[in-house]
Amino acid sequence: MSSETLGRPAGVRNPRGTTPPRPGKRPGIQRLFGKHPLGVLFSAPYLIFVGVVFAYPLVFAVYMSLHDYFFAAPGAVVDRPFTGIDNYVTALTDPRVLRSFLNVGIFLIINVPLTVVLSLVLATALNRVVHFRSFLRVAFYVPYVTASVAVVGVWLFLFNGGGLVSTLLGPLAPDPAWLINPAWAMPTIALFVTWKQLGFYILLYLAALQNVPNELYESASTDGAGAVRSFFSVTVPGVRPATVLVLLISTITGANLFTEPYLLTGGGGPNGASASPVLIMYQQGIQQGKPGYAAAIGVVLVILVLVIALLQNRFVGGREEK
Amino acid sequence: MQRRTFTTATATAAVALLALTACSGGGASSSDALKAKGDITIWYSNNEQEVAWGKAMVEAWNKDHPDEQIKGQEIPAGKSSEEVIGAAITAGTAPCLVFNTAPSAVGQFQKQGGLVDLTKFDDGKSYIEERSGDAAEQYQSPDGGYFQMPWKSNPVMIFYNKDMFTAAGLDPEAPKLSTYDDFLATSKTLVESGAAPFAIYPTPTSEFFQSQFDFMPLYAAQTGGTGLVEDGKATFDSEDGLDVATLWKTLYDEGLAGKEQLQGDSFATDKAAMAIVGPWAIAVYGEDKNWGAVPVPTKDGIAADETYTFSDAKNVGLYSACKNQATAWEVLKFATSEEQDGQLLELTGQMPIRQDLPEVYADYFEANPAYTLFGDQASRTIEVPAGPNTVEMLQDFRDAYTKAVISGEGDLADALKGAADKVTKLAGQD
Numbered sequence: 001m002s003s004e005t006l007g008r009p010a011g012v013r014n015p016r017g018t019t020p021p022r023p024g025k026r027p028g029i030q031r032l033f034g035k036h037p038l039g040v041l042f043s044a045p046y047l048i049f050v051g052v053v054f055a056y057p058l059v060f061a062v063y064m065s066l067h068d069y070f071f072a073a074p075g076a077v078v079d080r081p082f083t084g085i086d087n088y089v090t091a092l093t094d095p096r097v098l099r100s101f102l103n104v105g106i107f108l109i110i111n112v113p114l115t116v117v118l119s120l121v122l123a124t125a126l127n128r129v130v131h132f133r134s135f136l137r138v139a140f141y142v143p144y145v146t147a148s149v150a151v152v153g154v155w156l157f158l159f160n161g162g163g164l165v166s167t168l169l170g171p172l173a174p175d176p177a178w179l180i181n182p183a184w185a186m187p188t189i190a191l192f193v194t195w196k197q198l199g200f201y202i203l204l205y206l207a208a209l210q211n212v213p214n215e216l217y218e219s220a221s222t223d224g225a226g227a228v229r230s231f232f233s234v235t236v237p238g239v240r241p242a243t244v245l246v247l248l249i250s251t252i253t254g255a256n257l258f259t260e261p262y263l264l265t266g267g268g269g270p271n272g273a274s275a276s277p278v279l280i281m282y283q284q285g286i287q288q289g290k291p292g293y294a295a296a297i298g299v300v301l302v303i304l305v306l307v308i309a310l311l312q313n314r315f316v317g318g319r320e321e322k
Numbered sequence: 323m324q325r326r327t328f329t330t331a332t333a334t335a336a337v338a339l340l341a342l343t344a345c346s347g348g349g350a351s352s353s354d355a356l357k358a359k360g361d362i363t364i365w366y367s368n369n370e371q372e373v374a375w376g377k378a379m380v381e382a383w384n385k386d387h388p389d390e391q392i393k394g395q396e397i398p399a400g401k402s403s404e405e406v407i408g409a410a411i412t413a414g415t416a417p418c419l420v421f422n423t424a425p426s427a428v429g430q431f432q433k434q435g436g437l438v439d440l441t442k443f444d445d446g447k448s449y450i451e452e453r454s455g456d457a458a459e460q461y462q463s464p465d466g467g468y469f470q471m472p473w474k475s476n477p478v479m480i481f482y483n484k485d486m487f488t489a490a491g492l493d494p495e496a497p498k499l500s501t502y503d504d505f506l507a508t509s510k511t512l513v514e515s516g517a518a519p520f521a522i523y524p525t526p527t528s529e530f531f532q533s534q535f536d537f538m539p540l541y542a543a544q545t546g547g548t549g550l551v552e553d554g555k556a557t558f559d560s561e562d563g564l565d566v567a568t569l570w571k572t573l574y575d576e577g578l579a580g581k582e583q584l585q586g587d588s589f590a591t592d593k594a595a596m597a598i599v600g601p602w603a604i605a606v607y608g609e610d611k612n613w614g615a616v617p618v619p620t621k622d623g624i625a626a627d628e629t630y631t632f633s634d635a636k637n638v639g640l641y642s643a644c645k646n647q648a649t650a651w652e653v654l655k656f657a658t659s660e661e662q663d664g665q666l667l668e669l670t671g672q673m674p675i676r677q678d679l680p681e682v683y684a685d686y687f688e689a690n691p692a693y694t695l696f697g698d699q700a701s702r703t704i705e706v707p708a709g710p711n712t713v714e715m716l717q718d719f720r721d722a723y724t725k726a727v728i729s730g731e732g733d734l735a736d737a738l739k740g741a742a743d744k745v746t747k748l749a750g751q752d
Contacts (some may be wrong), residue, residue, distance in 0.1 A: 070434065071408065071412040071434055072411075072433075072435050073412065073414060073434055073436045073643065074413075078433075078434075078435060156585055160583075161582055179582065179583065180526075180581055180729075266525070266526070267527050269527055269724060270724065270725075270728075271528075271731065283717065286405055288711075288714040289713070290714075
């Protein structure tokens with residue numbers, strides 16, 4: 001803005017003969033697209049992607065959940081009556097569904113803290129290691145990039161009744177064995193997923209650790225802090241944004257647990273002790289032809305995950321924003 | 323950060339996306355399509371033997387029908403054939419014929435509007451019933467239509483390892499396996515002698531279809547051919563059902579049957595001395611194992627030629643997305659003709675669902691005596707319950723079974739009663 005414009009009284013025509021807009025009132029295009037309409041254009045591909053791939057299906061899922069919906073051939077005349085909240089009532093009173101939410105809760109309680117702690121500790125250690133650095137980083141990353149189907153066989157071998165883990169533990173091993181024991185099936189799956197995903201979260205923390213200034217460690221050392229004190233006073237606060245990210249991603253992926261109970265415990269066994277909500281959705285929606293009911297379970301799951309994510313963001317990420 | 327929470331919707335969105343595909347092209351069955359002729363696409367199973375049969379059949383047809391060519395291909399990979407076919411129906415991309423349509427999925431496919439009722443063809447009903455005889459009835463929909471062509475069965479029997487029986491001091495040529503008491507005693511001997519880690523090892527997991535290979539064959543035998551559902555009512559909360567479930571529970575309780583999910587084939591890896599399998603097993607185990615086969619046991623033992631079992635059938639569906647349904651019907655008849663059924667038997671060892679099978683292919687059975695038992699057994703089989711809720715019924719039953727029988731939790735009779743109530747309720751729903 002020039003000084004001439006600033007000095008001109010409101011309503012006085014400018015040299016070009018046009019009336020300047022009144023203060024506080026923006027032209028229509030700005031009102032619609034903000035100060036930088038070009039920015040909207042640049043972000044349009046992503047917005048369209050989110051709209052088509054996430055928002056529309058999500059809205060459609062809500063629609064499905066309110067109907068007796070099932071998949072039909074194009075052109076087939078089928079009746080899908082509106083059922084109101086019947087699917088939600090059925091889902092929230094179905095012991096199998098409730099058990100699956102409890103199961104995934106147990107899973108998250110074990111998996112998320114274990115993931116955060118282990119990946120941070122291992123990333124810190126890997127950041128300081130001098131020899132075999134690349135080898136160790138790759139070693140931790142390999143399980144993450146290996147298909148679950150491939151490693152499930154190894155875990156079945158390790159955790160079955162006559163497997164390595166039970167043999168090493170001897171009389172301390174649970175009976176029935178881990179994966180067919182209602183009390184141990186979900187914790188074993190949580191352990192498996194933690195191990196499998198750890199490489200990814202270690203990478204996130206390794207990236208975050210590069211942004212923690214060395215001066216902070218030097219200052220802490222000058223003040224007499226040891227390695228442990230430095231870890232808690234410098235490293236942990238320094239990687240807080242990464243911790244929020246790890247918390248959110250591990251919670252979201254954990255809530256969407258499917259492959260492991262499907263493969264490791266043969267469809268959520270024993271007796272539903274390792275069934276997850278997404279596994280139930282798969283059974284109901286795809287196998288049993290009740291996608292409306294499956295969608296209702298999905299909507300409940302989305303709401304629960306959103307609540308947990310908001311709480312995590314508030315209690316862990318809140319201070320970062322300040 | 324919050325946008326990442328969108329990924330939590332993935333599971334819901336996946337289901338919804340499948341629904342969205344319903345908006346795309348294709349078309350349901352119409353009278354024009356029923357009369358149309360031209361090129362068609364068919365899918366067949368991806369096992370080596372059936373691929374060989376499928377290719378040969380397609381070649382034989384194409385040679386004589388230049389204007390109605392078949393494009394044959396294996397069923398696309400997926401978690402299961404049923405899911406692939408279900409998705410193809412929704413997307414309007416199903417082929418004309420699928421030579422691997424599971425009877426348990428037919429009710430759902432029919433509800434989706436994905437299948438053509440074969441009785442709409444002038445000779446549809448008569449062709450099916452003349453070929454399959456009484457066995458065709460169990461594949462009929464409640465309204466009298468045929469939304470599947472009964473094609474082939476794999477009647478399951480007890481396969482046993484003769485070397486293990488010998489090692490346990492049992493007679494491998496006349497094993498005592500016909501009554502429950504004999505079966506239990508033989509199983510104990512096999513395990514206690516150290517000849518086998520387990521006597522038998524049906525897959526102990528929770529998938530809905532697993533009961534077709536433990537409870538159902540024995541239930542069919544014990545009841546003389548009663549299905550899990552008859553006249554819209556579950557039948558298995560009966561004395562017979564309880565007897566069968568009790569036998570399995572005893573096998574699990576006494577460590578004679580394995581409770582853990584196994585990697586690989588229990589019979590092939592010598593984890594178990596017995597297995598419940600169909601005639602496909604002859605080609606698979608034939609040269610590696612010294613095997614024998616007997617009918618599944620009944621409580622008091624009955625003659626082999628009176629014993630029923632589970633069919634493990636796979637049928638052929640004609641899908642409504644097919645534009646040239648008249649050609650598809652002609653191909654279906656060609657592929658299930660006496661000649662092609664003979665080829666199927668020859669190449670796969672699976673039993674065409676054809677009346678008087680042992681007589682029609684007497685030469686084959688004479689040359690391959692190992693298949694004779696299965697050929698005879700093929701005429702006495704039961705099928706899964708019909709209707710759109712078959713999978714849910716089987717899942718409800720399996721859930722109760724794994725809990726009460728495999729894990730041994732709770733009262734067995736109560737578990738069967740609870741499952742039967744659910745199944746009866748589902749059987750009454752459209």
